[in-house]
Amino acid sequence: MEKKKYNVAVVGATGLVGGTFLKVLAEEKFPINKLVLLASEKSKGKKIMFEGKEYEVQVLDENSFDGMDLALFSAGASVSKIYAPIAESKGCLVIDNSSCFRQDADKALIVPEVNAFDADPKLGYARIIANPNCSTIQSIVPLKPLDDKYGLKRVVYTTYQAVSGSGMKGILDLEKTLRGEENTFYPYKIAETCIPEIDVALDNGYTKEEMKMVNETRKMLHRPDLKVAATCVRVPVRNSHAVSIQVELEKPFEIEDVRKLLADYEGIVVVDDLKNHKYPVAQLSNGNNLVYVGRIRRDLSCDNGLLLYTVSDNIRKGAASNAVQIAEYMDKQGWIK
Ligand SMILES: NC(=O)c1ccc[n+]([C@@H]2O[C@H](COP(=O)([O-])OP(=O)(O)OC[C@H]3O[C@@H](n4cnc5c(N)ncnc54)[C@H](OP(=O)(O)O)[C@@H]3O)[C@@H](O)[C@H]2O)c1
CATH class of the missing domain: 3.40.50.720 (NAD(P)-binding Rossmann-like Domain)
Incomplete structure (x- = not known):
């Protein structure tokens, strides 16, 4: 046919x-x-x-x-x-x-x-x-197999979002401020600082971008009551967002099992060898459609806690x-x- x-x-x-x-x-x-x-x-x-x-x-x-x-x-x-x-x-x-x-x-x-x-x-x-939303996409890909196998109890995101996430205006403002010129798009010179404000400010003290991550995570996982919080930060990087994810799981886990679970999942590449400086960076993700996951380790501050770091091309997979x-x-x- x-x-x-x-x-x-x-x-x-x-x-x-x-x-x-x-x-x-x-x-x-x-x-x-x-x-x-x-x-x-x-x-x-x-x-x-x-x-x-x-x-x-x-x-x-x-x-x-x-x-x-x-x-x-x-x-x-x-x-x-x-x-x-x-x-x-x-x-x-x-x-x-x-x-x-x-x-x-x-x-x-x-x-x-x-x-x-x-x-x-x-x-x-x-x-x-x-x-x-771009940051939600690269976060939810590793969260899905974790939810299926161990059950998510609580998720806390901190993002490091590239200026390309704001479209051409963001890239031009980075270039301008790198040349020492005044900022005309972001509220501060993005070349010189991280800016913890993405999208509009809401009455609950969060930004709209942060609440997008909360609500979209719940909707896609079909977990309307899942505990999720986010802090979204614009950083002076041209392309590819990074997200640090802190997860509390319902069931106990072994780190090696988590690494294998994520490495076997569609769309994920695990890069996780800290001693040899191997972890997700924009140079790996720029120009492709994959979600890179690394810095996989136990969260020492709670039971069944896990820490992850993801990087992905926000214009492509995002x-x-x-x-x-x-x-x-x-x-x-x-x-x-
Ligand atoms: N950048 C990201 O990482 C990212 C990720 C996920 C989703 N998005 C979403 O994707 C959308 C576009 O983002 P972008 O980064 O591509 O922005 P962009 O580079 O600023 O491009 C905006 C596009 O929209 C067109 N446009 C604007 N107003 C229009 C109108 N009234 N009628 C028809 N076309 C109009 C522009 O056409 P002209 O050139 O003619 O003005 C241009 O083609 C936004 O909704 C954004 O939230 C962006």
């Missing part, structure tokens, strides 16, 4: 995530019949190469999704809020990178290695699938690659159209 090919729209195609969507779609040889690249008025007419062919960027409007099968959104929550339902109403399967729909009860939030089963149309979710992996899974199941 001939393989199905799809009409694919990329919304935010001129952005950091959008550009990486195109790279990953090409690398994965995703079956594309027609490709439409969409962005704001600012990018009208801009030319982008994809698989040796030049495409002209079109301005997003209500008719952009006519005849399309799949829409990959990465143009921010305000754009998704208006246009993702329009795309869905035109028969498109939508995979959305923004935070717009992640907590909607009628929309699935998916990391394929963790909960691909939530994409089953029988469950009755809308045809808008949300892609989780955004574009995870979305393409969802699309590939949907294609394999015959659920795109």
Whole structure:
């Protein structure tokens, strides 16, 4: 039987995530019949190469999704809020990178290695699938096998998030402040300090980014009461986020069993040899779709406590690659159209 090919729209195609969507779609040889690249008025007419062919960027409007099968959104929550339902109403399967729909009860939030089963149309979710927050994605991949085998009791995250997580504006502010110029995007010169503030401040003393990690972890693990807390910090690193994860497990464990469990899990590479300076670093993860896990050790401060450190490319596994992996899974199941 001939393989199905799809009409694919990329919304935010001129952005950091959008550009990486195109790279990953090409690398994965995703079956594309027609490709439409969409962005704001600012990018009208801009030319982008994809698989040796030049495409002209079109301005997003209500008719952009006519005849399309799949829409990959990465143009921010305000754009998704208006246009993702329009795309869905035109028969498109939508995979959305923004935070717009992640907590909607009628929309699935998916990391394929963790909960691909939530994409089953029988469950009755809308045809808008949300892609989780970048730091949550790289954390939940190692947490899932730990939850399955030992039971998670409590999780505490501390993130070290790269400036590419803020899009082009973040990268430009790092470059500017590295040259000694004033900051124009972050509240402080990111070249000279870590900034413990990502996304807006909430009334409970957390930032929105921190509460995304709490709520998305609970939703994907189907553990609404799981104890989770997070501190999210922007650091002067260009690309690849790091997350330190402190876990309390229900059952006792042996460190060697944990190392093997994680090393055998899909999408994880364990790099864990401290004495030889081997642990996850951005130089390993930049440009690929894997989650690197290391510094695996007992938390000496509590019973059944475990400490981990993960690093992953936030634009790839944290955004574009995870979305393409969802699309590939949907294609394999015959659920795109
Ligand atoms: N960076 C990350 O690590 C990361 C990770 C996960 C999720 N995300 C999410 O992905 C989205 C994009 O992030 P990014 O880092 O790629 O940002 P970016 O580099 O600033 O790109 C933003 C993209 O959105 C387009 N856009 C903005 N306003 C638009 C409008 N009104 N209509 C149509 N297109 C519009 C821009 O088009 P123009 O060039 O024409 O302005 C551009 O293509 C955000 O929702 C972000 O939260 C980012």
